[in-house]
Amino acid sequence: MTVLADVLDSQQEEERQRAARALLRHPLLTPARPDPALFALVRRHAAWLADWFAREAGWSLQMDSGVARLRKTPAGHDDGTRGAAVKTRFSRRRYVLTCLALAVLERAESQITLGRLAERILRLATDPQLTEAGVTFTLESAEERSDLVTVARLLLEIGVLAQVAGDEQAFVAGSGDALYDVDRRVLSALLIARRGPSTVAGAGFADRLRAITEDVQPDTEDGRNRVLRHAVTRRLLDDPVVYYADLTEEERTYLDRQRGPLLRRIQQATGLVPEVRAEGIALVDPTGEATDLAMPEEGTDGHATLLVAEYLAAAPAEGRPVPLDELHRHLAAMAQRHRTHWRKTAAEPGAERELTARALHRLTALGLVRMSGEQVTALPAIARYRYAEPTIVGKKDA
Known part of the structure; x- marks a missing residue:
């Protein structure tokens, strides 16, 4: 009986750890995404998880049959590497469109087409405050239509929308439309704030952000x-x-x-x-289950990032700022050296700038470098990518 109790306790601890890592990796879970088994696991241990996260981190857990939402409030608001992304990072206009789309969906029926969503966003986008801030949206250009499709795909990815029929690209081409179900449980769980944003007035952006997220x-x-x-x-x-x-x-x-x-x-x-x-x-994270940004990673961008990390870790003077141009030259040389197994466009003139930007974004997000203007400073943790010359131990040839 003692052995059985120990096995059950160990199994329960492992399940709770998996559930906690799932919430750290995916603070918003639904029965459908990203994994129904993870949602079931979190739901099974919801009471314990809610108590632990509230006590240790001050984060609350919303749990019901349709959504699990860990309300993660960051320790600081100055990290620009954690923005929304659907293949590419979001621009300022995409963030604005996301907010307008959520405002439309809050008042929408249980189903909506992409065309109707666009029409209502266009009406909201005429707000004088948005115009004064330099944000315009007319759907007249291909870039603006692409931005709207990217926002729709983000909402599909997080579960606010579920596709019923149609295709976003058909809407962009003017040959069709897309129909979505609106999940109001997920929609209502998105905003994380201690105070309603409308109750904070007369302060700058940083002060308003702090006011709606600070703990009392x-x-x-x-x-x-x-x-x-x-x-x-x-x-x-x-x-x-x-x-x-x-x-x-x-x-x-x-x-x-x-x-x-x-x-x-x-x-x-x-x-x-x-x-x-x-x-x-x-x-x-030995399991990788809570890891959203891995390194090393396969592919051209992953290899380039590893090469930049190795170069910065081997800088002669620790903590010496490295000019951005120096990294551009280094990656341009590496692109030529590895051109047979990197993507073809990586060796084209000027491609090293995009490669460097992507590499530095990842290294910054991982806490390995810090950017200041056109200078890059390696941080202590990058030392794990400093490779020494191998030492061969064994008998010498006779």
């Missing part, structure tokens, strides 16, 4: 410690690397005192393995 805690010692625990845990769970230099003095002091118990609780709940170094901490 009692001004007591316990309340202050709770704020620090949530801030540090959010960084550890959400950021690929947490550098001590990026923490406030209070956060660093709290982490120094509570590092052992804090990391044990996280590892036990998620299965992520802490890697502690002199400069900071990273949580390693």
